[in-house]
Amino acid sequence: MTRVVVVTSGKGGVGKTTTSASFASGLAMRGKKTAVVDFDIGLRNLDLILGCERRVVYDFVNVIQGDAKLSQALVRDKRNENLAILAASQTKDKDALKEEGVKAVFDELREMGFDYIVCDSPAGIEGGALMALRFADEALVVTNPEVSAVRDADRMLGIIDSKSLRAEQGLEPVKEHLVITRYVPKRANKGEMLGHADVQELLNIPILGVIPESEVVLECSNQGTPVILADGSPAARAYDDMVARFLGEERPLRFINGDASPSLWKRLFGG
Amino acid sequence: MGLLDIFIKKRPSAHIARERLSLVLAHERAERLSTDVIARLKEELIAVICRHTSINKDALNVTVEHRDSLEVLKVDVVLPEGGLRRAVT
Ligand SMILES: Nc1ncnc2c1ncn2[C@@H]1O[C@H](COP(=O)(O)OP(=O)(O)OP(=O)(O)O)[C@@H](O)[C@H]1O
Ligand SMILES: [Mg+2]
Numbered sequence: 185m186t187r188v189v190v191v192t193s194g195k196g197g198v199g200k201t202t203t204s205a206s207f208a209s210g211l212a213m214r215g216k217k218t219a220v221v222d223f224d225i226g227l228r229n230l231d232l233i234l235g236c237e238r239r240v241v242y243d244f245v246n247v248i249q250g251d252a253k254l255s256q257a258l259v260r261d262k263r264n265e266n267l268a269i270l271a272a273s274q275t276k277d278k279d280a281l282k283e284e285g286v287k288a289v290f291d292e293l294r295e296m297g298f299d300y301i302v303c304d305s306p307a308g309i310e311g312g313a314l315m316a317l318r319f320a321d322e323a324l325v326v327t328n329p330e331v332s333a334v335r336d337a338d339r340m341l342g343i344i345d346s347k348s349l350r351a352e353q354g355l356e357p358v359k360e361h362l363v364i365t366r367y368v369p370k371r372a373n374k375g376e377m378l379g380h381a382d383v384q385e386l387l388n389i390p391i392l393g394v395i396p397e398s399e400v401v402l403e404c405s406n407q408g409t410p411v412i413l414a415d416g417s418p419a420a421r422a423y424d425d426m427v428a429r430f431l432g433e434e435r436p437l438r439f440i441n442g443d444a445s446p447s448l449w450k451r452l453f454g455g
Numbered sequence: 456m457g458l459l460d461i462f463i464k465k466r467p468s469a470h471i472a473r474e475r476l477s478l479v480l481a482h483e484r485a486e487r488l489s490t491d492v493i494a495r496l497k498e499e500l501i502a503v504i505c506r507h508t509s510i511n512k513d514a515l516n517v518t519v520e521h522r523d524s525l526e527v528l529k530v531d532v533v534l535p536e537g538g539l540r541r542a543v544t
Contacts, residue, residue, distance in 0.1 A: 331472050338480050342487045375467020382473045386480060 186294040188301045190320040194336030196307030198328050199365035202401060204304035205233045206412035210427030212267035216299040222272035223316035224306040225281060231271045235408025245273035248285035254292050281315045290319055309343055317348055322359040328366045329378040337387055361392035368397045369442030380440055393426030395419055396439045493519060500530060509535060
């Protein structure tokens with residue numbers, strides 16, 4: 185049974201693509217056959233973050249419009265054979281994503297035996313963002329500890345609860361998970377930043393992960409490596425915990441205290 | 456710097472953020488809920504009215520109005536020429 189997981193937020197730039205790349209890689213590392221699909225038509229980025237941009241020949245819209253076969257468009261990850269990427273179109277307009285087209289592609293991914301389809305949503309609450317959440321079984325709602333990101337996340341939760349296929353058909357609701365990124369424990373503890381517990385209480389869905397603000401994230405995007413592979417860095421470990429929790433493991437939150445002595449990693453690399 | 460400034464500074468801004476958010480989210484959720492309810496009410500009202508009369512569903516309008524502190528559910532029905540008639544069944 186294939187599960188469709190949307191990574192969404194409402195507000196732009198909160199870390200959806202960074203999270204999609206690490207989440208999908210993490211699932212693949214744990215043996216799950218995973219396809220990660222970029223829904224940000226016109227603003228393709230996931231390929232860069234995953235470091236496969238030069239191997240993209242065909243994209244999502246090419247497949248939907250019948251110009252290419254899905255098997256031709258899926259790019260296998262060089263690091264993990266369980267991971268495949270379907271890039272967004274850079275040239276087509278964003279209305280190119282039609283529900284029937286997306287459904288057909290997903291059905292084919294199901295037939296190919298993928299365990300997970302991870303949908304990297306664009307920002308906003310219409311068009312591509314609606315299409316990205318349409319078929320979702322679960323949702324990672326990404327937010328930052330900041331007022332506008334939290335408000336937009338709440339708005340997005342309302343949209344998932346009304347516009348997803350599951351909601352419309354009265355099926356079991358989309359399972360929603362909270363992911364807080366760019367967290368700075370020190371500032372939260374000083375009362376300068378919303379704490380993870382505050383954000384959780386406000387949005388009232390269970391926390392799947394709290395990812396610390398980290399310089400490693402930029403370094404990884406420079407190199408086209410998902411953050412989860414930056415061995416030993418707190419952000420990588422936080423993403424690894426997140427994937428483990430998603431798959432049912434119990435793991436306490438880490439990197440939320442800000443008082444921990446700098447790790448060996450930090451002393452060596454300044455992450 | 457006055458005494459007041461010290462007090463204002465002392466209050467962590469994250470607390471203010473939390474309070475403001477909890478108000479605005481409560482408000483927006485209530486609004487969402489009522490739009491959902493109205494959408495469903497409207498559908499059902501239309502179904503009922505159409506079942507018993509020959510009124511066209513475009514002649515029906517369901518809205519919520521805010522009057523002072525009251526919320527008023529308003530159902531406007533434009534009657535067809537000749538007034539109410541039973542639907543031919
Ligand atoms: N934990 C983190 N620490 C530091 N920087 C981060 C972290 N997570 C994300 N960023 C940075 O934030 C920026 C936005 O991230 P990303 O592209 O993943 O967001 P997005 O939600 O996909 O944006 P968009 O809405 O434009 O698609 C990037 O520059 C990224 O490097
Ligand atoms: Mg993105």
